[in-house]
Amino acid sequence: xxxxxxxxxxxxxxxxxxxxxxxxxxxxxxxxxxxxxxxxxxxxxxxxxxxxxxxxxxxxxxxxxxxxxxxxxxxxxxxxxxxxxxxxxxxxxxxxxxxxxxxxxxxxxxxxxxxxxxxxxxxxxxxxxxxxxxxxxxxxxxxxxxxxxxxxxxxxxxxxxxxxxxxxxxxxxxxxxxxxxxxxxxxxxxxxxxxxxxxxxxxxxxxxxx
Amino acid sequence: xxxxxxxxxxxxxxxxxxxxxxxxxxxxxxxxxxxxxxxxxxxxxxxxxxxxxxxxxxxxxxxxxxxxxxxxxxxxxxxxxxxxxxxxxxxxxxxxxxxxxxxxxxxxxxxxxxxxxxxxxxxxxxxxxxxxxxxxxxxxxxxxxxxxxxxxxxxxxxxxxxxxxxxxxxxxxxxxxxxxxxxxxxxxxxxxxxxxxxxxxxxxxxxxxx
DNA sequence: CAAGGATTGTTATATAATTAACACAGTTGC
DNA sequence: GCAACTGTGTTAATTATATAACAATCCTTG
Numbered sequence: 001x002x003x004x005x006x007x008x009x010x011x012x013x014x015x016x017x018x019x020x021x022x023x024x025x026x027x028x029x030x031x032x033x034x035x036x037x038x039x040x041x042x043x044x045x046x047x048x049x050x051x052x053x054x055x056x057x058x059x060x061x062x063x064x065x066x067x068x069x070x071x072x073x074x075x076x077x078x079x080x081x082x083x084x085x086x087x088x089x090x091x092x093x094x095x096x097x098x099x100x101x102x103x104x105x106x107x108x109x110x111x112x113x114x115x116x117x118x119x120x121x122x123x124x125x126x127x128x129x130x131x132x133x134x135x136x137x138x139x140x141x142x143x144x145x146x147x148x149x150x151x152x153x154x155x156x157x158x159x160x161x162x163x164x165x166x167x168x169x170x171x172x173x174x175x176x177x178x179x180x181x182x183x184x185x186x187x188x189x190x191x192x193x194x195x196x197x198x199x200x201x202x203x204x205x206x207x208x209x210x
Numbered sequence: 211x212x213x214x215x216x217x218x219x220x221x222x223x224x225x226x227x228x229x230x231x232x233x234x235x236x237x238x239x240x241x242x243x244x245x246x247x248x249x250x251x252x253x254x255x256x257x258x259x260x261x262x263x264x265x266x267x268x269x270x271x272x273x274x275x276x277x278x279x280x281x282x283x284x285x286x287x288x289x290x291x292x293x294x295x296x297x298x299x300x301x302x303x304x305x306x307x308x309x310x311x312x313x314x315x316x317x318x319x320x321x322x323x324x325x326x327x328x329x330x331x332x333x334x335x336x337x338x339x340x341x342x343x344x345x346x347x348x349x350x351x352x353x354x355x356x357x358x359x360x361x362x363x364x365x366x367x368x369x370x371x372x373x374x375x376x377x378x379x380x381x382x383x384x385x386x387x388x389x390x391x392x393x394x395x396x397x398x399x400x401x402x403x404x405x406x407x408x409x410x411x412x413x414x415x416x417x418x419x420x
Numbered sequence: 421c422a423a424g425g426a427t428t429g430t431t432a433t434a435t436a437a438t439t440a441a442c443a444c445a446g447t448t449g450c
Numbered sequence: 451g452c453a454a455c456t457g458t459g460t461t462a463a464t465t466a467t468a469t470a471a472c473a474a475t476c477c478t479t480g
Contacts, residue, residue, distance in 0.1 A: 010467065012415055016408035020389070034427060043394055046427090047469050054429060062428040063476040079411050080418025098308035099406075108410050149417070173417050175410065179230070184253055190420055192413040196309070196404065198226035200318050200385065201289050203402040205222055207359070207383050208290025210400055220437065244457060256457090257439050264459060272458045273446040 034065035096153035232282040244275035306363030
């Protein structure tokens with residue numbers, strides 16, 4: 001598949017940031033940008049930008065730079081943001097609910113098709129258009145629907161059980177907010193662990209040692 | 211200050227994870243652990259663990275390994291988790307509220323002393339024990355209280371204004387959930403940017419290119 | 421439409437991070 | 451209390467990442 005054999009994670013994790021800044025430039029009706037100017041805005045280096053982009057192809061033009069809209073579309077395609085993925089939320093507490101309300105899943109390709117919780121008080125209430133289902137319905141739902149991504153917002157005690165079950169249904173893509181490293185359990189899954197506590201601790205270190 | 215001159219960010223970002231796993235081992239009443247065993251549990255390498263820890267001092271003992279509780283305490287100290295920091299939340303929407311409810315600020319050293327929002331409907335309502343204040347009270351509050359950390363959960367349009375104001379009060383530590391790179395504006399601040407959209411996009415890339 | 425300037429794609433260099441190697445200190449068991 | 455083993459701290463080698471350099475290419479302008 002073209003050039004992108006084994007792109008390093010360092011590069012991949014920078015792509016969303018490029019996309020973000022390109023969207024802003026586009027909103028400001030900037031038509032073209034050079035790697036040097038973009039580097040200045042993003043506090044990066046021209047070298048890095050050019051090298052990152054060239055992992056995927058030559059999107060620029062000598063003597064001109066990059067077309068903002070063109071590059072934006074290319075990165076969107078690279079990131080796979082034109083695809084759609086059926087997504088469910090497990091753990092529909094205030095945190096899970098806030099997560100799905102706060103971000104643009106739709107825009108980024110995720111279709112939220114169901115929410116689950118084990119709290120009887122929450123079951124039956126709504127998150128947006130969706131009615132929260134009981135955890136006991138999870139098996140049935142997964143066997144009848146093509147679930148591609150799971151957002152996990154549950155306490156770490158419950159993770160292993162739920163995880164094994166989902167894995168059994170062939171679900172391997174997780175956006176994980178629970179305080180548990182999913183990758184420690186399976187290694188053929190795609191997992192984004194968002195460890196907010198880790199982030200707070202890192203902040204603490206940096207403040208304390210500033 | 212001892213050994214820790216210019217520890218690399220890579221090392222620092224691993225510390226919370228060590229701490230997390232050590233807490234679990236401690237909960238399981240494990241008394242001692244070798245770098246090799248810990249590496250196996252954490253899916254890391256013994257070399258990396260030993261080298262990371264030795265940035266801060268020799269906490270282990272030849273032929274024995276590391277005392278779980280001892281090492282846990284050391285890392286806690288290194289991370290600065292014994293310190294206390296006065297913290298305020300700006301943007302007390304469902305997301306901001308969920309963030310402060312979901313995590314153990316207390317345990318990690320952060321004392322939440324006030325919440326602000328510009329939505330008149332939210333002002334006066336409560337988050338835990340705290341009553342949400344109007345943004346207009348921010349100046350007054352900052353001048354009368356020692357605010358050390360700010361959690362930002364506001365739309366990116368409002369960030370620059372609020373940020374300049376806070377910076378004016380000498381506040382330089384931010385936990386930032388807004389879709390804006392604070393480091394692009396000032397460079398003498400300590401910022402943890404949590405870009406959840408970026409995380410979602412990275413996940414999308416990895417699913418799409420698996 | 422040619423000459424000069426700009427800016428890329430790419431290769432080469434320098435820096436950073438990870439892994440491996442190993443000497444030596446401390447533990448354990450007989 | 452000695453021999454064999456375990457496992458650290460540390461230095462060395464390897465790999466990965468970021469920066470710099472530059473020739474090739476395309477735009478721009480008079």
